[in-house]
Amino acid sequence: MVETQQRQSVFSFGYSRSADQDSARPVRHPVIIVGAGPVGLAAGIDLAQRGVPVVILDDADRIGEGSRGLCYSKRCLEVLDTLGAGEAVAEKGVEWKVGKVYFKDREVYEFDLLPDAGHKMPAFVNLQQYYLENYLVERVEQLDEVTVRWRNKLTGVAQDTDGVTIDIETPDGPYQLRADWLIAADGANSTLRKLMDIEFVGETFRDQFLIADIKMDADFPAVRRFWFEPPFHDGQSTLLHKQPDGVWRVDFQIGWDADPKEETKPEKVRARLDKMMEGRPYELEWLSVYTFQCRRNERFVYDRVIFTGDAAHQVSPFGARGANSGIEDSHNLAWKLALVLKGEAPASLLESYDLERIQAAETNIGHSTRSTDFLVPKSPGDKRLRDAVLDLAVEFPFARRMVNSGRLHTAAHYDSPLSTPDTEDFGGTAKLGDPAPDAPMTDASGKDVWLLNALSRDFTLLHVTNGAAPNVPEGVSLITIGEDLKDKSGLFAKRYDAMPGACYLLRPDQYLTARFRSFDRDRVEAAIARAKGATHG
Amino acid sequence: MADLDTSSRFDNPDAAFQLVVDAHRALDAEASAEFNARLVLLLANHIGDMDVLKQAVEAAAKTAR
Numbered sequence A: 001m002v003e004t005q006q007r008q009s010v011f012s013f014g015y016s017r018s019a020d021q022d023s024a025r026p027v028r029h030p031v032i033i034v035g036a037g038p039v040g041l042a043a044g045i046d047l048a049q050r051g052v053p054v055v056i057l058d059d060a061d062r063i064g065e066g067s068r069g070l071c072y073s074k075r076c077l078e079v080l081d082t083l084g085a086g087e088a089v090a091e092k093g094v095e096w097k098v099g100k101v102y103f104k105d106r107e108v109y110e111f112d113l114l115p116d117a118g119h120k121m122p123a124f125v126n127l128q129q130y131y132l133e134n135y136l137v138e139r140v141e142q143l144d145e146v147t148v149r150w151r152n153k154l155t156g157v158a159q160d161t162d163g164v165t166i167d168i169e170t171p172d173g174p175y176q177l178r179a180d181w182l183i184a185a186d187g188a189n190s191t192l193r194k195l196m197d198i199e200f201v202g203e204t205f206r207d208q209f210l211i212a213d214i215k216m217d218a219d220f221p222a223v224r225r226f227w228f229e230p231p232f233h234d235g236q237s238t239l240l241h242k243q244p245d246g247v248w249r250v251d252f253q254i255g256w257d258a259d260p261k262e263e264t265k266p267e268k269v270r271a272r273l274d275k276m277m278e279g280r281p282y283e284l285e286w287l288s289v290y291t292f293q294c295r296r297n298e299r300f301v302y303d304r305v306i307f308t309g310d311a312a313h314q315v316s317p318f319g320a321r322g323a324n325s326g327i328e329d330s331h332n333l334a335w336k337l338a339l340v341l342k343g344e345a346p347a348s349l350l351e352s353y354d355l356e357r358i359q360a361a362e363t364n365i366g367h368s369t370r371s372t373d374f375l376v377p378k379s380p381g382d383k384r385l386r387d388a389v390l391d392l393a394v395e396f397p398f399a400r401r402m403v404n405s406g407r408l409h410t411a412a413h414y415d416s417p418l419s420t421p422d423t424e425d426f427g428g429t430a431k432l433g434d435p436a437p438d439a440p441m442t443d444a445s446g447k448d449v450w451l452l453n454a455l456s457r458d459f460t461l462l463h464v465t466n467g468a469a470p471n472v473p474e475g476v477s478l479i480t481i482g483e484d485l486k487d488k489s490g491l492f493a494k495r496y497d498a499m500p501g502a503c504y505l506l507r508p509d510q511y512l513t514a515r516f517r518s519f520d521r522d523r524v525e526a527a528i529a530r531a532k533g534a535t536h537g
Numbered sequence B: 001m002a003d004l005d006t007s008s009r010f011d012n013p014d015a016a017f018q019l020v021v022d023a024h025r026a027l028d029a030e031a032s033a034e035f036n037a038r039l040v041l042l043l044a045n046h047i048g049d050m051d052v053l054k055q056a057v058e059a060a061a062k063t064a065r
């Protein structure tokens, strides 16, 4: 995203000198993360919670360059919940699950992203990105193993067989650090990507959007509303989202030739908004113009430098896949890196990060590209077909399903060598290579708990009680469904197609990696070894 | 895999062709193109088979002058 315009900082943090800056030789850390955006912060917390000491560097000393990211998906919230920030985000955010699409002055399509009850987290919440980042910084401050060094700008990188040396600039002058592993979370304009001469290949769309965050008293519902060619914005698209604090996000398509300077003049923006808001008073909070790209690095792992978030891949905002998928990157990486650092898995396990997260990036880029193509047709024929879909959608349900105003982020699925292929039939919504579906449970003392909150940070085996006590391998947490957790609602049984004796092996990132109709220690051991990268091929 | 049926399928091909032509007769070039876009999408959905659709797209591309 190329952003222009007014920046306001919402939360500031001070620079403080680190003892490492006084060392004659570069001090070595197991993991250094470059970038304290949502992705770098999430990675830092995740690793720290797994006992890995982490240093995060950020060139700024503040959060809040406008609200930017705004819609956080159910899976992202579930990951944030494991980091100790999910409840704060869900509580502060505006929940929504329904999207409405309009063409001209008519509603043509409505979708419901989570028609099914019995999950802790909602389909989506909207929240200004600076709040998310601030909750993550607050969490970092509670953890001894992770610190953020503000106003530490990475300016150079060199790697050899056993580590990475980096150059850093600070208000006190330059210093160097060594890391076993360096995580690049330095955003779409990644310094590391440039220094390492990595190509960022993909597509740029020939259009621009004007974003306005406005403060307004309005009783509009908390639904995502998207207009194609509304009467109030001649011929172009508009998107409206509700945010906390009485703030609304409006995105106006303004075309490739529009001049960002001109378009962000308050009087010009007001002229557009006045037509849309029909006389309701509002205040302008933040304005920006962006263009969009869909692209990625060819690989995400370059020996000891690992790319995550926008530094690794970039999508258009339609579909809310940027921060959501970046946070999934961090969650996929953290447990693997922790096992490698503890000597419990070979470094080759990290190849599965590359493979799984490139699969996810391809899916995200595919969806984002198709949505953006629908919004920004590339030829007259393209536009005609798009308009034909919209015209037909007014009357015919089949065409409504072709209307694409953004296919919103859902959890990544991995076709992964780490998974043990099913040898027995399983129905239900749980799928191998997907995150474990949540379910409402009660614990042994009768207290209501959510299944996902009961999982450990290590491998977990869910075993459906049949009287036997499975003798699980060391390092695996056993949860007996029917004893440790009871399934009063029956939703666990339904979602997992559970029968007495069945067991489900979950990775430390909650992904279902193997399942069996009955417990067999050898099979479980083999599945764990495989998920740790031992036998893959 | 289903195949695109390119054999002649109407009892009265002239009438079928005329039906579509009549729908275009009063339209200018743009309206006619828009009409075709709607018609294509309706028929594609009726067929509802990606293999057949793909073959039809290829056949149409191949026969361009």
Ligand SMILES: Cc1cc2nc3c(=O)[nH]c(=O)nc-3n(C[C@H](O)[C@H](O)[C@H](O)COP(=O)(O)OP(=O)(O)OC[C@H]3O[C@@H](n4cnc5c(N)ncnc54)[C@H](O)[C@@H]3O)c2cc1C
Residues within 6 Å of the ligand: A001, A003, A034, A035, A036, A037, A038, A039, A040, A057, A058, A059, A060, A068, A069, A070, A071, A072, A129, A152, A153, A154, A155, A185, A186, A187, A188, A190, A191, A192, A211, A290, A308, A309, A310, A311, A317, A320, A321, A322, A323, A324, A325, A326
């Ligand atoms: C208008 C808009 C709407 C969006 N809407 C959504 C949405 O609804 N949902 C969603 O999921 N995503 C959304 N996104 C995308 C989301 O904002 C990004 O995907 C997300 O911020 C990426 O996080 P990151 O941590 O990878 O990078 P960033 O947030 O860009 O963070 C990178 C950090 O690295 C620091 N840094 C950079 N270079 C250096 C250096 N050399 N040394 C030290 N530090 C450095 C920067 O200061 C920054 O703090 C939207 C984006 C825009 C612009």
